Each structure stands twice: as C-alpha cells, then as structure tokens.
Amino acid sequence: MKKISIVIPAFNEEQNIPLIHQKISEVFSALPTYNFEIIFVNDGSRDQTQNVLENLSSQFPEVKYLEFSRNFGHQPAVKAGIDYSNSNAVISMDADLQHPAELIPEMISAWEEGFDIVYTIRKYPKEISRFKRKTSDYFYKFLSKISDVDMTTGGGSDFRLMDASVVDVMRNMQESDLFLRGLSTWMGFKQKGIKFTANERFHGESSYNLNKMMKFAFTGITAFSVKPLYLAAYLGFFFSLLSVVIYIPYVLHAFFAGTEISGWASLIMTVVFFGGLQLVILGIFGIYLGKIFKQVKERPNYIIRSKNF
Numbered sequence: 001m002k003k004i005s006i007v008i009p010a011f012n013e014e015q016n017i018p019l020i021h022q023k024i025s026e027v028f029s030a031l032p033t034y035n036f037e038i039i040f041v042n043d044g045s046r047d048q049t050q051n052v053l054e055n056l057s058s059q060f061p062e063v064k065y066l067e068f069s070r071n072f073g074h075q076p077a078v079k080a081g082i083d084y085s086n087s088n089a090v091i092s093m094d095a096d097l098q099h100p101a102e103l104i105p106e107m108i109s110a111w112e113e114g115f116d117i118v119y120t121i122r123k124y125p126k127e128i129s130r131f132k133r134k135t136s137d138y139f140y141k142f143l144s145k146i147s148d149v150d151m152t153t154g155g156g157s158d159f160r161l162m163d164a165s166v167v168d169v170m171r172n173m174q175e176s177d178l179f180l181r182g183l184s185t186w187m188g189f190k191q192k193g194i195k196f197t198a199n200e201r202f203h204g205e206s207s208y209n210l211n212k213m214m215k216f217a218f219t220g221i222t223a224f225s226v227k228p229l230y231l232a233a234y235l236g237f238f239f240s241l242l243s244v245v246i247y248i249p250y251v252l253h254a255f256f257a258g259t260e261i262s263g264w265a266s267l268i269m270t271v272v273f274f275g276g277l278q279l280v281i282l283g284i285f286g287i288y289l290g291k292i293f294k295q296v297k298e299r300p301n302y303i304i305r306s307k308n309f
C-alpha cells in the first residue's frame with residue numbers, strides 16, 4: 001500500500017489540531033487503498049499544543065509529532081516535516097483549516113496520473129480583505145518579474161503535494177533562508193495546479209502581520225534573484241551619465257560669461273538625494289551580505305526538542 005504523509009506546522013493551534021486530525025481521518029477513510037500519517041510540527045507554541053499532540057499521538061498511531069526547541073517559523077517547520085517523512089508522497093498544509101482537506105483526493109489522483117508536484121492556487125473568499133488579496137497578488141507578480149522563476153502559478157499557498165523524488169531533493173537543500181513556494185517552482189518536475197477557495201481561519205489568530213509579510217517578501221526576492229544588486233550598477237551608470245549631460249550648459253556658461261553660478265539649495269538637494277540613494281544601495285548589499293553570513297555559519301534551520309517517530 002502506498003503511504004502519504006501529511007505535514008502540518010502548528011504554532012499555537014491547540015484548538016485546531018483535533019479538528020484537522022478528524023477531517024484528515026475522514027478523508028482517508030474514504031481512501032482505503034492508502035496508508036497515511038500526520039506529522040505535526042510544533043513550532044515553539046506557547047499554548048497547550050504540545051500536550052494536545054502527545055495525547056493525540058498516544059491515541060492514534062498515525063499521528064506523529066516533532067517539537068521544536070523554540071519558534072523557528074512556518075517555513076522551517078514545513079521543512080522539518082518533509083525531512084522526517086518517509087512515504088510515497090508528502091502533502092503540506094496549514095493547521096488552521098484554511099486549507100480544505102477535501103482537496104486531498106483530487107491531489108492524490110493528479111499524483112497518480114503522473115504529476116510530481118501538485119500545487120494549489122488559492123482563490124480568495126469575499127471576506128478576505130482587499131488589502132491582503134491585492135498585496136499577495138502583486139507580491140507574486142513582482143517576485144516573478146524580479147526573480148527568474150514564474151511564481152504566480154505555484155505561489156500563494158504552502159498547500160502542496162510532493163512525490164517522494166521531489167521530497168528527496170528538497171530534503172538535501174541546505175538553504176538557510178527558506179522560501180519553499182519558490183523552491184518548489186524552481187525545482188521543475190511535472191507540476192499541476194488545482195484551484196481552491198481558502199476558508200477563514202477557524203480558531204486563534206493569523207501570525208502573519210504586515211511586518212512579517214514584508215520580511216517574507218524580502219526573503220522571497222533575495223532568495224531567488226540577484227537583480228537588486230544589478231540595480232545599483234544601473235542607477236550609478238544612469239546618474240553619472242545624467243550629471244555629465246546636465247553639467248555641460250553650466251560649464252559653457254561659466255566659460256563664456258565668466259560669472260559664478262549660485263545654487264546652494266540645489267547643491268544640498270543633490271547631496272542629500274545621492275546620500276539617500278547610496279544608503280539604499282548599501283542596504284541592499286547588506287541584505288545579501290546578511291544572507292551569506294547566515295549561510296556560512298551553517299546553523300540548522302530548526303532544532304528538535306522531542307519527537308515521536
């Protein structure tokens with residue numbers, strides 16, 4: 001019998017865990033030809049998540065868990081689940097029931113047809129704010145433009161099925177700044193997208209705020225592209241050229257009229273403008289430098305405190 005692992009990162013999800021377990025069990029009771037296991041990754045939760053997981057796993061043999069030593073973030077949690085899985089396919093999904101478990105049979109049948117990665121494309125329900133909708137859409141468009149992979153198709157959610165061959169490749173990736181949605185698009189293989197409507201979060205609060213989304217955006221861009229670095233060179237070239245062109249009439253004026261040119265205000269403006277521009281570019285360099293720093297230390301993406309496997 002083929003075995004499917006469901007990987008679920010959980011950060012303060014004490015109320016959602018029993019519910020998602022039940023939903024997934026229902027789905028698989030209609031798929032008797034498959035074995036399944038659920039790998040919950042407790043990402044340093046501060047509520048009763050760990051107790052709930054220990055109880056659940058003592059009652060149900062298909063429930064496994066990994067407990068992190070602290071909060072490492074959503075992406076490392078998914079990666080950990082992938083690393084510890086041992087099955088024919090892995091499905092990653094959220095604990096908050098926003099990813100409908102009812103989609104699993106469709107994902108599995110696409111996989112059986114021969115697709116290696118079955119990703120999902122999130123359609124928004126009306127209740128989701130326009131702001132989140134738009135920022136998310138523009139983010140993936142922008143990301144696709146600036147990096148060299150098309151992310152508008154695979155982006156948007158970490159609800160995804162991966163064949164064992166894909167999981168093997170992913171397990172061996174040693175990136176310190178994880179951006180799995182981008183990685184899975186970048187990897188290639190035979191991919192298929194399925195559309196779904198995201199549900200509202202069931203219990204608890206979303207832990208992604210604007211600040212986190214911005215950070216995620218920076219991670220996404222800098223993990224896949226060095227184009228921002230080229231920006232510095234282009235801007236430098238452009239402004240050098242511009243300054244020469246603008247300078248010519250003044251030189252001629254000074255040469256023929258022999259008078260000095262006043263312009264304290266414009267001088268300061270220019271100095272300030274270029275000062276700012278240089279800082280921005282230094283900042284971009286800094287972001288890449290920071291990534292190299294992190295990568296070079298080769299610290300693990302996560303630390304496991306306890307597990308049942």
Ligand code: UDP
Binds near residue numbers: 010012073093201
């Ligand atoms: N999550 C996690 N670590 C974190 C934040 C979130 O493991 O630091 C999990 C969370 O429990 C959920 C999933 O990642 O299963 C998605 O998080 P959330 O629902 O907060 O994000 P959103 O759906 O708003 O993008």
Ligand code: MG
Binds near residue numbers: 094
């Ligand atoms: Mg959510």
